[in-house]
Amino acid sequence: MGGTTTVPLRNPGVVPLAALPLLPVEAFRRAVIEAVGAGGRLVVLFGTPARDGRVRLIAILGGDRDGTLTALSAEVTDSYPALTPECAQAHRFEREIAEQWGVRPEGHPWLKPVRFHPPYRGVDVWGRDPSAAIPPAVTGHFRLDGEDVHEVAVGPVHAGIIEPGHFRFQCLGETVHHLEITLGYQHRGVERALVEGPAARRMPMIETLAGDTTVGHALAHCELVEALNGVEAPLRAQAIRGISLELERLANHTGDLGALANDVAFLPTAAYCGRLRGDLLNLTALLCGNRFGRGLLCPGGVMFDLDADRVAELDRRLEKTAAEVANAVELLWTTSSVLARFEETGVVSAATARELGLVGVAARACGLERDVRFDYASGIYRFAQVPVSSWPSGDVFARAYVRWLEVQRSVAFVRGQLATLPAGEVRAGGGEAAGAAPGRLALALCEGWRGEVCHVAVTDGDGQIVRYKVVDPSFQNWPGLAMAMRGEQISNFPLCNKSFNLSYCGHDL
Amino acid sequence: MFRIIRARLRQGHRTVDYPRQVPPLPDRFRGRPAVDAAKCPADCRACVQACPAGAIQHTGRRLAIDLGRCLFCGQCEGKCGHGAIRFTNEYRLAARGRDDLRVMDSEARLAQALDRQMQRLFGRSLKLRQVSAGGCSACEADVNVLGTLVYDLGRFGIQFVASPRHADGVLVTGPITANMRLALSKTYAAIPAPKLVIAAGACAIAGGPYAGHAETNSGVGDLLPVDLYIPGCPPHPLTLLDGLLRLLGRIAD
Known part of the structure; x- marks a missing residue:
């Protein structure tokens, strides 16, 4: 270049x-x-x-x-x-x-809508009637031909308490030869509203872009706004942001490990991790009152400080919970019936992961050492580094095991930060000041629990944001799930799906 | 095997004996706001301007918060320098009527139980289908939490089922995206009557941060007849459980 x-x-x-x-x-x-x-x-x-x-x-x-x-x-x-x-x-x-x-x-080989919404400026690539509604997932789907081939269509409404999406499996017998994932059901028009809507709505929309990644998206957004305004959050706020980002990772990874156990009918870990995930969410609530970290971050810093008592309480409860998580999760690695189901299921090769640009846990479970906290460290991660956790096998086991490695490292990180919390303010003035730098392109990346969260803004000559682009890690990783299912038994879909556990609304925006 | 039994002993018994025993909520938890319009200086509208969800109305001497719109973000409390709005630790928020969600100076009107006939049908066995229609997965996550051993929803006879044909009602989350409208309507139609509709979370009640978007229906609105509104962003698991039990006449106070 x-x-x-x-x-x-x-x-x-x-x-x-x-x-x-x-x-x-x-x-x-x-x-x-x-x-x-x-x-x-x-x-x-x-x-x-x-x-x-x-x-x-x-x-x-x-x-x-x-x-x-x-x-x-x-x-x-x-x-x-x-x-x-x-x-x-x-x-x-x-x-x-x-x-x-x-x-x-x-020359695009598969030019279909991603989210099924009307075009932003009236020009429609597919020549659809502008006065008619656009029905989701009504489009061509890849089909396998052959006498014994059958198609299994699932969704949008799924069997559990989960977001909607449409999955089409092309099967020959039990074997899935192709899975096509069609989303867009969750489209709420976020990117446009972040530009055109009232400024007071921005933070609530950012915090609900993908509700389980509230802190991840809030952090990327705040760092982006601060960069545009030439403000830096105080070091103490950066540390609290790091603590909350890792608590979010801990809760989600623990929940996922339990859910993976559930999908292979190993109920002890499933039951314990379901409870422990809640205990970890409650640690975030100890910080800010909300289990998902809503209302914690703001441009310029954080809304809540921690006094010595709260630091001690957080550390005490995290130590106890982490020990119980270890007790619950380690059962997985010593139970042969679990390992037999995890190993060599849903394999994605490193070459495929690289070609598709997978990020986060999904990429690291293919042996790719890719982690924003390490590669493009910002905020507190410039001073306190988290080792990159990877595993080379690319299967369900790897995606589970990388989560376990990260749980341990996040616990160490949070406890380290609590022990050495920098003194000072938690909010800098000017973070929210209107009239950011005019005519700019701004970028902020953050390693959410699923992977790279990317926020980009473009400002006009008056410093107003005229374009806000969000990339949730799910956008990059859904094709990874489709590839993991190639050649798999269709009965392994729930397990493979859970091993990625991707966001629908984060993709659909 | 011994390892599993040892872990079982160590993890212990964790089910909360709700409603007899209420687990402690974090001190910073933002539950029902208490408002006191008497403390408002004339012409001060700081809270109204601070609210991202348009949940606060201030007309003359009256200050009202619509819990159906409220995101419980605390912006209003922060911007009010007069103590007119204070978020309390009160987690009981669910109501039967949309108007019952307006918090003013008066007493809260919590959800009333279903009528006797409906209680007889559903009081000891309620099967629900869940549909997320633009939900961000936080409401969904905290509904899921009710199934963990901490809350053990099954002991109340309440269960989430995989088919609308097996359900007595639907619990809706999300602002009802245009792209989910049809699927939600079809799910509702597939549930045998009599059936219940529960709107959980600010999005389902009034659109939440997505109210007014062309891409959403700004909540359930008049798309379905709602029997129970559960406010929050997302509602705390206890708020959800309290609402469900009140609806079934299992809690009365």
Whole structure:
């Protein structure tokens, strides 16, 4: 990548739009494809309105190994040659661009809507009637041909207490040859409302982008707003944010380990972890009153401080709960009936994970050492590093075991932070100040419990946010689940699905 | 095997004996707000402006919070410098009527039990289908918590079932996205009558942070006839359980 094709970014980072290289589409395309081919990762590719009805495509590339982030852009009108045929990581991003902006990526192999909503500016790639409702999942689906082939369609409403989505399995006997996942049922119009809606609504929307990742999304948003406003949260606030992010990881990982046990009918761990997950959520409630961390973070810092008594109480309860989690989870690794079901089930190879750009637990369970806290450390993680936990086997076992490794490391991190909590304020002034830097591109990444949470904003000449892009790790990882099911027994779907445990609303926005 | 038995002994008995015993809530828990309009200086509307959900009405001398819209974020309490709004630790919030969710200076009107005929049908056995229609998974998660051994919902005869045909009612979460409207209606239609509708969480009651979006229905609205509203973002598991038990006439006070 030459110096003139891209501009470097930090995390969180801001660059003037004027410094963001605007390349001819073909050069933009080549630069992205070559960077990804050389081991880079497409963090985000999105469209934002430009002058004269054009759309500016902005790509942010991550060089995970050396911790570099770079941005580049190109302007298009109604179509451009798709990147997807040569860069699988662009697949869903290009479908999203087509759906939002009516720009056709020519040659895209599977150009279907992602969320089934009307286009943002009246131009529709699929030529749908603008006055008619757009029914979700009514679109072509990949089909296997053959006499004994059968199709199993599941959802949108599922059997449990869970969000809606539509799954189509192409099966020959018990074996799944292809799974297509069609989402969009949860679409609430968040990205547009973050720009057009009232400012007071922003934080509640951010906190409910994916409700189980309240802290993850809130942290990315706050760091983004602070970067735009040139404010930094006080160190004490950064530590409390780190504590709450790891508590969120602990609760979710513990819950997932219990749910995985449940899916293989190993009830002791399922029962204990169900309870322990609640105890961990209650630790977050001890911080801020809400079990999911709502109302804790704000641009500029955090809304709640911890006095010495609360620190001691948190540490005492975490130590006790962590010991009970260890007691419950370690049963999994010594029970052969559990291991027999976890091992070699739902395998995703490292090559596939790399090609699809998987993030978070799903990527680390394929042996990819990818973790925002390490690669692009921000906030408290610049000072207190969390080792990257990975496992090479790519199966359900790996996705479970990586969670267990991370549970232990998050406990150590939180207790370490509680022991050395920096003194000082928890809120800096100016975090919410209106009129952020004008004409900027801003980025913030954070390692939520599922993986990389990415927030990007573009401001206009008055410093108003005119485009807000969110990438929940689920957006990148749903195709990983589809690949994990290739060649699997259909009866293994619940187990494979739980081993990813992806968000529907985080994807659908 | 011995390891499993040892773990069983160590994990102990954890089921809460609710409603006889109420587990302690964290001191910072934001439950029912207490309002005192007498403390409001003339022309002060700081709380109204601070509320992200449009839940606060301040007309003349009257200050009212709509718990159906309230996200319990505490912004109003923070911005009110006069102590006119204070979030209490009161977790009992569920109500039968939409108007009962308006908190003013007066007493709270908690959910009343179903009529005698419905109590006879559902009082000791209630099967619910859950539909998330744009829910962020927090409401769903805390409904799921009722199934853990801490709350052990099954001991009250309440159970979440996999088919609407097996259900006595539907518990709805989320602001009812346009893309889930049809699926929700079909689920409701598939439940045999008589049937109940429970709207859990700010989104299902009034759209929550997504009220007014073209992509949502701003809550259940008049799409389905609601029998029980359970406020919160998300409702605390105890708030959910209290609401369900009140509806069934299993708690009365």
